[in-house]
Structures are given as structure tokens and as C-alpha cells.
Amino acid sequence: xxxxxxxxxxxxxTFKNGKENFTAVRKVNFDVHEGESFALVGESxxxxxxxxxxxxxxxxxxxxxxxxxxxxxxxxxxxxxxTYVIRNIQMIFQxxxxxxxxRATIDYIVSEGLYNFGLFKDENERREKVFKAxxxxxLLEEHAERYPHEFSGGQRQRICIARVLAMEPKFIIADEPxxxxxVSIRAQVLNLLHDLKNKRGLSYLFIAHDxxxxxYFADRIGVIHQGELKELATAxxxxxxxxxxxxxxxxxxxxxxxxxxxxxxxxxxxxxxVHEYAQEGPSWREVFPGxxxxxxxxxxxxxxxxxxTNSPSRR
Amino acid sequence: xxxxxERFAFATFDVLQSERIAGPRxxxxxxxxxxxxxRKTAIFWLALLLSLTLMSFIQPLISGYDPAVAPNINTPxxxxxxxxxxxxxxxxxxGNDLWDVVWSGTRMSLSIAFIAAAINIGAGILVGAVWGYSxxxxxxxxxxxxxxxNVPYILRSMMLMYIFGRGFWQMILAMTITGWLSIAFFIxxxxxxxxxxxxxxxxxxxxxxxxxxVTRNILPYMVSVIAxxxxxxxxxxxxxxxxxxxxxxxxxxxxxSLGRMxxxxxxxxxxxxxxxxxPGVVMGLVTISFYxxxxxxxxxxxxxxxx
Numbered sequence: 001x002x003x004x005x006x007x008x009x010x011x012x013x014t015f016k017n018g019k020e021n022f023t024a025v026r027k028v029n030f031d032v033h034e035g036e037s038f039a040l041v042g043e044s045x046x047x048x049x050x051x052x053x054x055x056x057x058x059x060x061x062x063x064x065x066x067x068x069x070x071x072x073x074x075x076x077x078x079x080x081x082x083t084y085v086i087r088n089i090q091m092i093f094q095x096x097x098x099x100x101x102x103r104a105t106i107d108y109i110v111s112e113g114l115y116n117f118g119l120f121k122d123e124n125e126r127r128e129k130v131f132k133a134x135x136x137x138x139l140l141e142e143h144a145e146r147y148p149h150e151f152s153g154g155q156r157q158r159i160c161i162a163r164v165l166a167m168e169p170k171f172i173i174a175d176e177p178x179x180x181x182x183v184s185i186r187a188q189v190l191n192l193l194h195d196l197k198n199k200r201g202l203s204y205l206f207i208a209h210d211x212x213x214x215x216y217f218a219d220r221i222g223v224i225h226q227g228e229l230k231e232l233a234t235a236x237x238x239x240x241x242x243x244x245x246x247x248x249x250x251x252x253x254x255x256x257x258x259x260x261x262x263x264x265x266x267x268x269x270x271x272x273x274v275h276e277y278a279q280e281g282p283s284w285r286e287v288f289p290g291x292x293x294x295x296x297x298x299x300x301x302x303x304x305x306x307x308x309t310n311s312p313s314r315r
Numbered sequence: 316x317x318x319x320x321e322r323f324a325f326a327t328f329d330v331l332q333s334e335r336i337a338g339p340r341x342x343x344x345x346x347x348x349x350x351x352x353x354r355k356t357a358i359f360w361l362a363l364l365l366s367l368t369l370m371s372f373i374q375p376l377i378s379g380y381d382p383a384v385a386p387n388i389n390t391p392x393x394x395x396x397x398x399x400x401x402x403x404x405x406x407x408x409x410g411n412d413l414w415d416v417v418w419s420g421t422r423m424s425l426s427i428a429f430i431a432a433a434i435n436i437g438a439g440i441l442v443g444a445v446w447g448y449s450x451x452x453x454x455x456x457x458x459x460x461x462x463x464x465n466v467p468y469i470l471r472s473m474m475l476m477y478i479f480g481r482g483f484w485q486m487i488l489a490m491t492i493t494g495w496l497s498i499a500f501f502i503x504x505x506x507x508x509x510x511x512x513x514x515x516x517x518x519x520x521x522x523x524x525x526x527x528x529v530t531r532n533i534l535p536y537m538v539s540v541i542a543x544x545x546x547x548x549x550x551x552x553x554x555x556x557x558x559x560x561x562x563x564x565x566x567x568x569x570x571x572s573l574g575r576m577x578x579x580x581x582x583x584x585x586x587x588x589x590x591x592x593x594p595g596v597v598m599g600l601v602t603i604s605f606y607x608x609x610x611x612x613x614x615x616x617x618x619x620x621x622x
Contacts, residue, residue, distance in 0.1 A: 083522070087522075098514060112531075116527075138334065147343070
């Protein structure tokens, strides 16, 4: 496997609201390798967006550390590293209707990051970079003079991507980039992200709640529930051998385009009380090579037994 | 067969063609003025506002009216004249032509209101923008605001006028020393509303410094809010000037102003009502035209009204 680009270690994020504390993320560990798409999947409020925002430092990490290209980027960092992190980690937001400055031209929006770091010699070079970014996402040069409200949702999300591309980052956090889009243009944006990854060797942290999308897009998937990572495996492995009951319930909720199957499908509902953690608490265990689950030793044996007879490719 | 090949050719399909935007180019300020000038009432009141302002700044230069000089003070026949062809607004208790007095009074009141409003709104926007962003500054300024705003504005300016004494700059000082606070508070609230919107988070992720954040992300969203502030602030300050002068603590008697006129002429309201009606009407027209023009402009500067 290639080098580790981003490494999240024992991350914990707590929000303080007066006297009440709310821990949105606890003890989360994962690595993202260079050129990899890593997906975080979970239901609303599971803390997946918080993880993304903590990496890009909108939210501070309460405990734990985040490393990017070998350097610690959580906590207080010096100016030089700050610039390095901003230039190399960028974020695509969920709602393209809300994440563009309505009073600025596309030209300004796309070159905002370039202005911030003086990433151009002269006006010509800046224009060139803006046009290139727009072309890369399938937009026209004439769009530079337009305002965001003149574009459709899919176009706007591509403008968001162009703005990120202009910074030439190594790592992109995509926070549910297609959940606010029409089904018809989701594929357009996903394909674009996929192409860009191959062309530029980008790495993604892809945050989603839709497993089908993630299966198509991601190399590895982490399943998160109530702020805890429950299971982590390659996309293929996770769909073939879903071990954790929560992962299984998520998979059972995926709609099938076949009415017969859909009619007789039994939905699994995840009930945390199935775990018997009174005597032995869960820990992060590698059940199969590269396939991690949050389980105790009894569960680990059960999980392994359930899938040893099945070959992963047949399921 | 050959004929069809000539007549028909395959159309090429250009994917990018679907991305093209057919509509005309949008420009924010052009649309603002287009929307504004589409309304006849807007044109009428703007014209009235401009002519009143111009008149009050030009006419006193021609008339050379000076309240310290009363050339007709010793010719009682020129006193208390009713409006006529010679004296359009009549004359006052010292034989001054009211037409001259009204315009120099309006000029003085407008000057004070313009200067004080510029200071209040400028300082208010500046402080308010930083106030809305800074978590450290917020409790301090909030405490100051709570203490100061507990005292009514008019009482505050009265107290300050007693401290500074009567005069033009003293009055501007009295109006501005605490006047910017309420505007800053208003702007702070507006900034807080749009501060954490997603596009601002996006700018933060791009490393945009606070200064550009305020000028490019926050202020452009507040054009209509600022227009509203201006059209409320200027008539408000004209009123404050009038009230302070009417209470006898505003401008000294060597200055003409709308407030001074109402203060001096109020004793003749029963006998010679024209002396109070004309300054009152001019002041009313100035105030109303500010309100109407300001409100229509604030509406026009909201992009939701464009097209």
C-alpha cells in the first residue's frame, strides 16, 4: 500500500454548550493513503461531518491527534504549517446553494484561494488558472463573469470543485457533495470527482450516508455510529462480509431496483443492546486482514465463524 | 439519393452547449439602479430630495444671510410680513426674509446630520463588523452597550451638550460619541447571522483573512441593511438637532438652523403662524424624502427584487 497521507489518531471532539458537554466523536482512528478514497458512512448525527470539519480545523479536536503528510496538524500550529495545510487540504461542502458567495463573480470565487496566498504572478496567470479550473469541471470560460444564482445545483457544485482545484490540493474532504443534488446530476459530479482523482492523484475523505454511492466511489469504507467507528474495510470486503450488526442494518436499508426483492426484504434494525459488553468492553480488532471491527473477543469469534465458510467473492 | 446527402447533414452535438447561459449578463449595481428607477415615486422623491439639498446649499451663498446681522431690525414696517411676491415665505420678527432663513437653516441642519451620520455609520459598521466576529471583544462591548443604551439617546446628547457647551462641532460630538454604539450593535447582530453561513466557512477553509472576509463576504450582503441605516439615521439626526435647539441647548443664536427657527418663532405661533409653518414644511419634506428614497433604495438593493 502507498504512503499514509492523513492519519487520525484517537480523535475526540466535544462541543460545550454552557454546562452541558456533547461528545460528537470519540476514539476515532483511521488512515487515508495517498491516492485513496476513504469513505465515512453513517446516519445523521453520527459525527461524520464533525470529523471532516475537525480535519480542516473548523472545529478544534478535544483529544487525539491528526497527522497530515507526517506533520501534526491538530492543536496550535505555526503559520507556515497553517498555510501548507490550507493549500493541501480542501473541502467540498454539502449544499452548493449555501456554500457560494452570492455577491461575488465566479471569477472571484474560484480565485479566492489564489488571492489569499498570492499564487499567481500577474493578472493573466490568475485568469488562466481560473479558466483551467473551470474547464476541468466542464464549465465554460464565459462563466467567470457570472454570479452563482445563475447556475443550476450541479453547476454550482462543480464551481465549488473548481474553487478547490484552483488551490491544487493533495487531499479533498468531500462532505456529502451529492446529497443536495438531483439524482440526475449526482453521477455527473461523482464521475467528475473520480476522474480528477485519477488524473491528479488526489486523495479523498468522502463523507456520505448513502452506501450505494460509497460502494461505487470509495476504496475503503469506515462505518460510523454515534461518534464511534464501528467497522472499517475495503469497499468490496465490507459489502461481502459485513460483520457489525450496524453495518448489516445499513446494508439492508439500501433500496433494490427490483420490486420482488424489495417486497420480501427484511429490514434489520440495529439495536445496541445485542452487544454483551457488561463483562468485556469492545476494542478495535482486525477480524480479517484489513477488516477491522469494534468488538469484544466473544463477538470476534462469532464474526469470524459466520464468514469462514462463505467465500467473499460469491456473496 | 445524392440530393438527400446534399440537403441533410448530421448535426454535431456539443456537450458544452448545454452549459451556456442564455440570459443577459447580471450586474448587481446595474440591477439595483434599474429596479430603483423603474418606480416613478422613487424618481419623484429623489428629485425632490436632490433639489431641496442643492437649494439649501446654494441659496445661502446667494442671499448671504447671517443671523448675527439683522439689517432691518430698526425698520418695524418690514417685520412680521405675510408671504408675498417679494417675500415668498414672509418675514420674521426682525425683518429677515424667511426664504433666506429657511434655506440657511436647512443647510445647517443637513450639514450636522450628514457629518454626524457619516461618523456614526462609518464607525458603527467598522466596529460592528469586528464585534460580530470577535468572541473576545463581544462581552466587553456588550456590557458597554447595555450600560449606555439604558439611557435614552436624547438624554445622553443633552448631557453631553451641557458638558461641551453650545456649538456646531460640540453638537456633532454630542451626537456621535455614543451614537455609533447602537449602529454597531445592529451591524453586529447582522454579521452574526451571516457569519457562520456555509459560504463563509468555505472562505475560511480557503484561508481568507478577516479583512477580505468582511469586505467581500459580509458587507456586500448588507447593502440594503446599510441603506436602511442611512435613511433612518439622517432624519433622526435632523430631529435630534431640532429638539436640542428647541430645548435651548443646541446651536447658539448666531447659527441658523431648523431647530433654532422653531425655538425662536414658536412664540409667534398664534399670531404669525407662517413663521413656524414654512420651516416645518421644509423639514417635513426633507425627512419624508429621505425616508421614501432610502426605503425604495433598500428594497432595490435586495437582489430578490431583481427581475
